[in-house]
Amino acid sequence: MTAIGGPTDDGGPEQQLHTFTRQSADRARLIAGAVGIALLVGLAVLQRAAPDILIGPVVFAAGVVMAVAPAVAAVERLVRHGGRLVADGVLAALVAYLLAFAINVYVLGPAPEALRLALTTTHSDGSSTPVHLYIATVVAFVSIVGFGDRLLVRNATWFSLTITAAAALVEHRATLVGVLVSFALGRTVAYGIRWARGAADTRPTGESVMAALAGADLAVADWTRTPDGADGARRYAATTEAGTRLAVTVLDRDRLAVGLAYRLYQRLRLRRPAQSQGLVSLQHIVEQRTLLALAVRDSGIRTPKLAAVRKLGTDAVMLAYEQIEGRTLDQLPPEDITDALLSRIWRLTAELHRHQISHRRLSAGAFLVDDAGEVWLLRLEAGEVAASELQQRLDDVELLSTLGVLAGPERAVRTARTVLGDTAMGAILPLLRPAVVSSETRTELRRHKGVVGGITEEILAFQPEAPQTPTVVLERLRPRTILSGLGGVIAAYFLISQFSGQPLGSLFKGLYWPWAAAAFGASALTYVAAAMGLGGFVPQRLNKLHLLLAQFAASFVTLVTPAAVGGVALNTRFLQKAGVASGLAVTSMAASQVAAFGAFLILVMLLGSISGSAQGSSYLPPSSVIVTVLLAVGVLGLVAATVPPVRKFVTTRVKPFFSGVGPRMLELLSDPRKLLVGLGGAFLLPLAGSVALWASVRAFVPDQDISFATVAVVFLIGKTAGSIVPTPGGLGAVEALLSGGLSTATGIGASTAFSAVILFRLFTFWLPIVPGWLATTWLQKRSAL
Numbered sequence: 001m002t003a004i005g006g007p008t009d010d011g012g013p014e015q016q017l018h019t020f021t022r023q024s025a026d027r028a029r030l031i032a033g034a035v036g037i038a039l040l041v042g043l044a045v046l047q048r049a050a051p052d053i054l055i056g057p058v059v060f061a062a063g064v065v066m067a068v069a070p071a072v073a074a075v076e077r078l079v080r081h082g083g084r085l086v087a088d089g090v091l092a093a094l095v096a097y098l099l100a101f102a103i104n105v106y107v108l109g110p111a112p113e114a115l116r117l118a119l120t121t122t123h124s125d126g127s128s129t130p131v132h133l134y135i136a137t138v139v140a141f142v143s144i145v146g147f148g149d150r151l152l153v154r155n156a157t158w159f160s161l162t163i164t165a166a167a168a169l170v171e172h173r174a175t176l177v178g179v180l181v182s183f184a185l186g187r188t189v190a191y192g193i194r195w196a197r198g199a200a201d202t203r204p205t206g207e208s209v210m211a212a213l214a215g216a217d218l219a220v221a222d223w224t225r226t227p228d229g230a231d232g233a234r235r236y237a238a239t240t241e242a243g244t245r246l247a248v249t250v251l252d253r254d255r256l257a258v259g260l261a262y263r264l265y266q267r268l269r270l271r272r273p274a275q276s277q278g279l280v281s282l283q284h285i286v287e288q289r290t291l292l293a294l295a296v297r298d299s300g301i302r303t304p305k306l307a308a309v310r311k312l313g314t315d316a317v318m319l320a321y322e323q324i325e326g327r328t329l330d331q332l333p334p335e336d337i338t339d340a341l342l343s344r345i346w347r348l349t350a351e352l353h354r355h356q357i358s359h360r361r362l363s364a365g366a367f368l369v370d371d372a373g374e375v376w377l378l379r380l381e382a383g384e385v386a387a388s389e390l391q392q393r394l395d396d397v398e399l400l401s402t403l404g405v406l407a408g409p410e411r412a413v414r415t416a417r418t419v420l421g422d423t424a425m426g427a428i429l430p431l432l433r434p435a436v437v438s439s440e441t442r443t444e445l446r447r448h449k450g451v452v453g454g455i456t457e458e459i460l461a462f463q464p465e466a467p468q469t470p471t472v473v474l475e476r477l478r479p480r481t482i483l484s485g486l487g488g489v490i491a492a493y494f495l496i497s498q499f500s501g502q503p504l505g506s507l508f509k510g511l512y513w514p515w516a517a518a519a520f521g522a523s524a525l526t527y528v529a530a531a532m533g534l535g536g537f538v539p540q541r542l543n544k545l546h547l548l549l550a551q552f553a554a555s556f557v558t559l560v561t562p563a564a565v566g567g568v569a570l571n572t573r574f575l576q577k578a579g580v581a582s583g584l585a586v587t588s589m590a591a592s593q594v595a596a597f598g599a600f601l602i603l604v605m606l607l608g609s610i611s612g613s614a615q616g617s618s619y620l621p622p623s624s625v626i627v628t629v630l631l632a633v634g635v636l637g638l639v640a641a642t643v644p645p646v647r648k649f650v651t652t653r654v655k656p657f658f659s660g661v662g663p664r665m666l667e668l669l670s671d672p673r674k675l676l677v678g679l680g681g682a683f684l685l686p687l688a689g690s691v692a693l694w695a696s697v698r699a700f701v702p703d704q705d706i707s708f709a710t711v712a713v714v715f716l717i718g719k720t721a722g723s724i725v726p727t728p729g730g731l732g733a734v735e736a737l738l739s740g741g742l743s744t745a746t747g748i749g750a751s752t753a754f755s756a757v758i759l760f761r762l763f764t765f766w767l768p769i770v771p772g773w774l775a776t777t778w779l780q781k782r783s784a785l
Contacts, residue, residue: 085146099185108120120178129174139187140189142157220240233250235250246323296357302374303376305321325370341373357384358383361440363440397431400432404452515702523692530685536678556773596686600716693715700759
C-alpha cells in the first residue's frame with residue numbers, strides 16, 4: 001500500500017486510508033432500522049385498531065406522484081463524479097423492491113391471518129398493498145445517493161414521498177403500518193448496502209492535516225500518527241520547523257456515533273448537573289474545547305496552549321496543542337506519588353473551581369507531571385465555564401476517587417482535607433457514587449472495590465455528622481426505573497390490546513354501587529393494616545398520622561418502582577427520619593416482611609383448603625395452588641443453598657437484612673400488645689385486599705354466589721406474582737394474572753373478570769395516586785420522609 005504522509009509512531013510511513021470503509025454509524029442505522037420494522041409489525045399484529053386511531057389526523061389529497069426526484073438526485077451525483085454512489089443506489093433500490101415484493105407475496109399468501117389483517121386493507125376495486133413497493137424503492141435509492149447541499153431537492157423529495165403515502169392511505173390502498181414499514185424497509189436496505197459495500201471515506205488524510213497546520217503558520221517538519229483517543233478521535237504528533245512540538249487531534253463527524261448509546265443512557269438516567277457530556281454537534285464540541293482551553297489558560301493554570309483550530313472540509317475539525325513533555329499520574333511509579341504532589345493537584349483543582357470552571361473528567365490521565373515536577377491539566381473535553389457549585393463538587397468526587405485508587409483512601413482524604421477543609425469534605429460524601437464519575441474512573445473503581453468504602457470511612461472519621469445518604473438528587477432515573485417504566489408501558493399495551501374491542505365506558509356497565517362502595521372501603525382499610533403491620537414491629541412510639549400517611553406515600557412510589565421494592569425502601573427511610581436507628585429500622589422492616597410472608601403462606605393454605613371444600617371435596621386436601629406455592633418456596637430455597645452465585649448473593653445481601661429478625665421477635669414477646677398489632681396488620685392487609693377484590697367482583701355479579709375463599713386465593717397468588725414483575729406497581733402483570741385467575745377459578749366471563757379487576761385497581765392503585773403524592777409532599781416538608 002502506498003504511503004501518503006509522514007512517518008507513523010513506529011517510524012514507518014502512515015498507510016493510506018482505505019477508499020471505502022465500513023462505518024459504525026451505518027451499522028447502527030442498519031440495526032435500528034431492522035428493530036424498527038420488527039416493532040412496527042409486532043405492534044400492528046397486537047393492535048389491529050391502530051391504523052384507525054392514527055389515520056384521523058391525516059388529511060392529505062391523493063394523486064401526487066413522485067417521479068422526478070430520484071432522477072434529479074442521480075444526475076446531481078453523476079455530475080460530481082459519484083458514479084459508484086449511483087450504482088450502489090440502484091443496487092439498494094433493486095434489493096428493496098425485491099424484498100417488498102417478497103413480503104407482499106408472503107402476506108397475501110401463506111402468512112398468518114393476524115399478520116395479513118394488520119398489514120392489508122381493501123380498496124373499492126379489491127386491491128391491497130401490504131408494503132408500498134414504490135416508497136420502499138425510492139427511499140432506498142435516495143438514502144444511498146443523497147442530495148449533497150441541495151436542500152430544496154431533498155425537502156421536495158421527502159415531501160413528495162409523504163404525499164404519496166398519504167394518498168395510499170386516503171384511498172385505502174395501504175395501511176398506516178404498511179406505509180411505515182415501507183419507509184423503514186427502504187432505509188434499512190440502504191444502510192445495509194452501505195455497510196456491506198463500504199461508504200466513501202471522506203476523512204482528511206494526514207497530509208491534509210499537516211497542510212492545515214501550515215495554513216495556520218505552523219509549517220511541519222516531521223509528524224507521526226499516534227494511537228487514537230478513547231473518544232475515537234485521530235491523533236498526531238508533529239514538530240514544526242521552528243522546533244515546537246504539537247499534539248494534534250482530528251475530530252470526525254462520523255466518530256460522534258462512538259459512545260452515543262452510553263451518552264443517551266446517561267442523559268436519560270442522570271440529571272443535568274451530573275451529565276458529563278450532552279448530545280452535541282461537532283461544532284459545539286469544537287467550540288466547547290476551544291473555550292475551555294482559553295479559559296483555563298487565562299486563569300493561570302498550566303495547560304497546553306491551543307496553537308490552532310482549523311476546519312478540514314465539512315465533516316472534520318483539527319485542534320493542535322503545544323506538546324508538554326512529562327508523565328501522567330497513571331504512568332508515575334508509586335514512590336513518585338508523594339503527599340506534596342497530591343497537595344499540588346488539589347490546589348490546582350481548587351484554583352480551577354475558584355474561576356468557576358469544571359473539568360468533569362479528572363481521571364489519572366487528566367494530570368501530567370513535567371520534568372520539573374510541575375502539574376499540568378490535560379483533557380479539557382467535557383468541562384464547563386461558569387460551572388455551578390454542584391458541578392465543582394462532582395469534580396472533587398472524581399478526583400478523590402482517582403487519588404484514592406493511586407495513593408489509597410487515607411492519603412487522598414488527608415491531602416484533600418488540607419486544601420478543601422472539613423466543610424467541603426462533608427459536602428462531598430453524599431455525592432460519592434460511581435454514577436457521577438467518568439467511565440475511566442468508574443472502571444478503576446471496579447478494579448479497586450474497597451476505595452469508595454475506604455474514602456467514606458476516612459471522611460466519617462472526622463465528620464461523623466456528615467450525611468451518609470444522598471442529599472442531592474443527581475440521578476434522573478435509575479436503571480431499574482428505566483426498565484420498570486419501559487416494562488410498564490409494554491405490559492399496559494399488551495393488556496389494553498386484548499380488550500380494545502370494548503369501549504372504556506362499557507367496563508363499568510351494570511355496576512352495583514353498594515358492592516363498589518364496599519370495595520372502596522376495604523381498599524382504604526389496607527392502609528390502616530399496612531400501618532399496623534409496620535408500627536407493631538418498631539419499639540419506639542411513632543406518630544400515628546405520619547405512619548398512616550407513609551403508607552399512602554409508599555403506594556405512590558410504586559408508580560416508578562416495582563411494587564415489591566419501593567414500599568420497603570420508603571418505609572425504611574420513614575423509620576430512620578422518625579428517629580429509629582438505621583440498624584433497628586432495617587431489622588424492624590425485615591421482621592414485618594417475615595411476618596407478612598408467614599401470613600401469606602398461612603392464608604393461602606387455609607383459604608385454598610376452604611376453597612377446595614366449597615367446590616365439592618369431601619375432605620380438605622391442599623389445592624394445586626398451595627402445592628405450587630410450597631414447591632416454589634422449596635425450589636427457591638434449594639437454589640439459594642446450592643447455586644454458588646445465588647448463595648453468595650443471599651449471604652452478602654439478603655442475610656444481613658434478616659439477621660436481626662430472630663432477636664427482634666424475641667424482644668417483641670416482652671410486649672405482647674405490640675406483637676399483636678404487628679401480626680394483626682400482617683394478616684389484615686391481605687384479607688382486606690381480598691375483600692376489596694371480592695366486593696369488586698360482586699359489584700358486577702351481585703346475584704351470583706362467588707366464594708370469598710376462591711377470590712382470596714386468586715388475589716394472594718396473582719398480586720404476589722404480579723408484584724415480582726419489574727413494572728411500576730406490577731402494572732399489566734397484576735391485571736392480567738387477576739383477570740385470568742378470576743375467570744378460571746370462579747367461572748365468570750373474561751370481560752366481567754376484567755371489569756372487576758379494573759375497578760379493584762382503580763381503588764387500590766390509581767385513586768390513591770393523588771393522596772399518595774400529597775402525603776409524600778407533606779411528610780417531606782416536615783422532614784418526616
